[in-house]
Amino acid sequence: MIEFKNVSLVYPNGHQGLKNINLKINDGEFVVVVGMSGAGKSTLIRSINRMVTPTEGELLLDDQDILSFKEKQLRKLRTEVGMIFQSYNLVKRMSVLRNVMAGRLGHTGTLRSMLGLFPQEDLQLGMSNLERVGIQEKAYVRADQLSGGQQQRVSIARVLTQQPKVILADEPVASLDPPTSHKVMKDLRRVSKEDNLTTLVNLHFIDMAQEYADRIIGLRDGEVVFDGPIDQVTDKTFEEIYGRPIKEDDLLGGDES
Numbered sequence: 001m002i003e004f005k006n007v008s009l010v011y012p013n014g015h016q017g018l019k020n021i022n023l024k025i026n027d028g029e030f031v032v033v034v035g036m037s038g039a040g041k042s043t044l045i046r047s048i049n050r051m052v053t054p055t056e057g058e059l060l061l062d063d064q065d066i067l068s069f070k071e072k073q074l075r076k077l078r079t080e081v082g083m084i085f086q087s088y089n090l091v092k093r094m095s096v097l098r099n100v101m102a103g104r105l106g107h108t109g110t111l112r113s114m115l116g117l118f119p120q121e122d123l124q125l126g127m128s129n130l131e132r133v134g135i136q137e138k139a140y141v142r143a144d145q146l147s148g149g150q151q152q153r154v155s156i157a158r159v160l161t162q163q164p165k166v167i168l169a170d171e172p173v174a175s176l177d178p179p180t181s182h183k184v185m186k187d188l189r190r191v192s193k194e195d196n197l198t199t200l201v202n203l204h205f206i207d208m209a210q211e212y213a214d215r216i217i218g219l220r221d222g223e224v225v226f227d228g229p230i231d232q233v234t235d236k237t238f239e240e241i242y243g244r245p246i247k248e249d250d251l252l253g254g255d256e257s
């Protein structure tokens with residue numbers, strides 16, 4: 001379980017990114033975080049792997065306060081909490097499989113990883129994760145030869161190969177067209193559920209949020225202004241989170257066709 005207890009974060013320039021956050025996120029939940037640009041979505045999820053560090057409160061992962069973690073514990077935390085980025089963050093010149101194997105970095109020694117000396121069972125794990133997202137035939141292709149949707153699937157396979165407890169996804173479909181966005185979100189949700197991973201996804205399209213979330217957390221100006229299961233979420237909820245009527249731009253539209 002992830003628990004935020006009175007968590008606040010003030011950036012070095014004095015800007016308050018998070019204000020007194022109190023949340024409990026259960027194992028296996030698929031949570032979508034929504035809010036306007038600048039509301040604090042990235043700050044919230046990046047606190048969980050300490051890419052940013054809250055300045056007040058306690059942030060518990062399985063009852064351990066990660067805000068007190070130093071180097072060695074931080075490395076372990078980042079093995080347990082995987083991340084998916086809008087820009088995929090693949091090494092473009094390397095093969096798809098090599099990128100996926102980067103997920104084992106925290107498990108295999110750095111030198112062995114740099115030399116590409118992965119144990120056979122790790123390679124099998126990497127290949128099976130590529131298969132789970134439907135691109136095993138691309139394993140030996142250079143990452144930059146793939147489409148955006150395929151590259152994001154590689155990054156999903158990489159995070160699965162890391163065998164984390166938690167996945168953080170920061171606007172994972174913001175660079176993709178509507179049909180591809182739906183396919184990637186479906187894959188992400190399916191594999192998260194199959195592996196019982198706790199997943200937090202930042203999305204800015206409210207129709208996507210409604211389609212894939214178990215639970216929605218709404219942020220405004222660094223504060224939680226809504227937190228509830230998807231069946232309690234209506235268009236009015238989003239108007240309250242955004243503090244204004246819903247506009248066409250807030251919807252991705254389209255479907256998988």
Ligand SMILES: Nc1ncnc2c1ncn2[C@@H]1O[C@H](COP(=O)(O)OP(=O)(O)OP(=O)(O)O)[C@@H](O)[C@H]1O
Pocket residue numbers: 011012013015016017035036037038039040041042043044204
């Ligand atoms: N390193 C930083 N130093 C100072 N202020 C920051 C820093 N990073 C983010 N902020 C500010 O904190 C607020 C929250 O930013 P954050 O990136 O978490 O928002 P967001 O909801 O993810 O927005 P977006 O959808 O635009 O990415 C914004 O006002 C942003 O300008």
